[in-house]
Amino acid sequence: MSIMDDFEKEVSAKVSEALERMGAADVAVQTEEASVGGADVAVPCFFMAKALRRSPKDIAEELASAIRPSGLIGSVAAANGFLNFVVDPVALTRATLDDICSKGSSYGHMPSSGIRVNVEHTSTNPTGPIHVGRARNPIIGDTLARCLKRCGHKVTTEYYVNDVGKQVVVLTWGVENATPEEVAAEVEEHARTIGRNEKERDKTDHRLVANYRVANKRMEAEPEVKEEITSMLRGFEAGDRTVIDTVRHTAEIMLDGLRETLSAINVELDRYTWESGYIADGSARNVVERLKASKYAGTTDDGACFVELKDFGVQGKNTKFTFTRSDGTTLYTTRDLAYHLDKFTRADRLIDVLGEDQKLGSKQLCCALEILGCDRMPEPLFYAFVSLPEGKMSTRKGVVVYLDDLIDEAVARAYAEISKRRSDISEERKMEIARIIGIGAIRYNIVRVQPEKQLVFKWEDALNFDGNSGPYLQYVHARACSMLRRAGDFERDTDPSKLTGEYEIKLVKVLSRYESVLKAAGNDKKVHLMPAYGHDLASAFNQFYAGESILNAKESRNAKLTLVECAKTVLADVLDCLGMGAPEEM
């Protein structure tokens, strides 16, 4: 419970008391964040007008004079039918800074809830490198997981590896059978027609794409190859260990590359779960049996099984949810059901970070889970795909920007910026800082926009280091660090009478909001609030910083430095929550 929550409660209580005295005890008081400058909490008086038979303006004025500032309430005033309350800056500053000083980097974090939350994210097919069209997934998922941890939950992140199906089998055939010469020729051909030279990047996920294309081409041209692949697919479905293991091995190699990319943007997952496992352990089969036994089950003329979902709010022609082929084999969604049932044995709350193309599938999955008697539902978090100005990303057409390319470009840009301003540090140090800044810019830029909003990728935006950007926040952190370094030892001082400047109070107010932002970003899955908060905090710091000299302050020096230290502490945690580094210099 933060001090601003207490303040709001106090306001609510005071207004209720005053209303009671005015003879309107049963009128419920609503509070809201004041939208007018200067005030912190507002109480609209319009809905009181009927009960009191007076104009909102009159009511607000009478209430304002009836309420005496006390406790956390610094002042109250009436304006346009609103009551505007200002928090007492003395109490606020003292409480907030003491809290940060005692808790340090865990300031704003909530106590353990005992709730296990599983966040499934990324889960891209292991058939090629991650491109920026899908880059929202790991970044949103990882940020959400970090927020949820701060909300006191026991969080596990998980990648569901789709090592079942035609795509991976074709890739596997290519990895096993394409000759080095064929692959080299394919790379040449691709460079000539599409204009991308894949030899430049020696990373398994990029390298294997040529094998995949060779396999596809030969499958189309040569009936024997097609037969080989079909036979592998059949073997897979029948549970042939050698086929399954070979495919899994290919997926592992591909994953090595993907993990390298994810790690570069500070995304590490706790667990990788293999789709093939649900065939092997019989749980997918179990789902089939249970669905068949339900009253919603049906069979097509060919023998494929489905459940009828029209009673579950599914519309139009999507009501039949097929869960076996006519030959009895399971489908992706069937395995996904087994996967979700498994996840529910390991966690209390499931969150799936999914592309918006999965919306219908996710809805159907939930219906099927209900039929299976599942009392909890996964919570999907959808994001719209990132497209290019030329249109939708397509690896085949070469209309694509790989995440690896974006990372390289961002780091190179950051390096150039550092080189412009710093000649006093080593090349290694410059490179180290460039990575922190480049990666920070990418993560910030992607997570700052609401997930459901479609995003068109533009290099100029992705590489923006000014204003509402990751480096803006990092710059403030570096500034604060630099100042604290110069200051040397100082005695902490949280005396509010020494921090009475407009910008000092503004900064303290931003700091006091941290917990409520974490709550909304984590529990309500509104991750984009996090970068916005970071920007508010950095901006408030810059105003404070620009306004007056801190190191040369006289009696308030220690108090100002304490405020700098507190801001730095919170900002460092915000940066960590966003998966961004907090550089001590830049």
Add this chain to the structure above:
RNA sequence: GGGCUCGUGGCUUAGCCAGGAUAUAGCGCUGGCCUUCUAAGCCAGACGCCCCGGGUUCGAAUCCCGGCGGGCCCGCCA
């Protein structure tokens, strides 16, 4: 065709779920600020039929209905 979703200054974007005052912030633009703590910064300014039309309400960017425009989905694929 049906379903879902998004539409806010030139561009990007917050607010919308839980209706309330002068609509948030950034880029870009105009002007000012580095002999003092990192100018990747700060200050000031211009720029808005909140897609359109109805409705509900004392009050609508926000809720409801109908359009228009963009995106996604509608496989015994994954």
